[in-house]
Amino acid sequence: MINIRPVSDLRNKFPEIEETVNQSNSPVFLTKNGHGAMVLMSIEHYSLLTDSIERELDYADKIAEENDTRYSHDEVFNRVRGRIHE
Incomplete structure (x- = not known):
């Protein structure tokens, strides 16, 4: 279930949010x-x-x-586009 809370809960209910995340x-x-402001997640989930x-x-x-081979921006993106459209 998606857990959506106001950012003020971070200050007022941090222990509860921490427990939920962990x-x-x-x-x-x-x-x-x-409006969406941020997402909090555990270090394990982030990893x-x-x-x-x-x-x-x-x-x-x-x-x-x-x-030593280097590609320009255009070469890289042309190769990527070519693979996408194959």
Whole structure:
């Protein structure tokens, strides 16, 4: 279930929000003046979202160190577009 709360709850009910985030391991969406303001999540949940990206970026850095080939912005995006439209 999506948990949406006003941003004022962060100040007024922090222990309750902290418990919700850590026990359910699902994000809490905070609103300000009726509009989305931020999302709070546990470090474990954040890691699930970012670890694979970090690994891929580390791999790309390693390949870049081992290879002198560089591509321009246009070359990269043309290759990406070509793969998308295959």
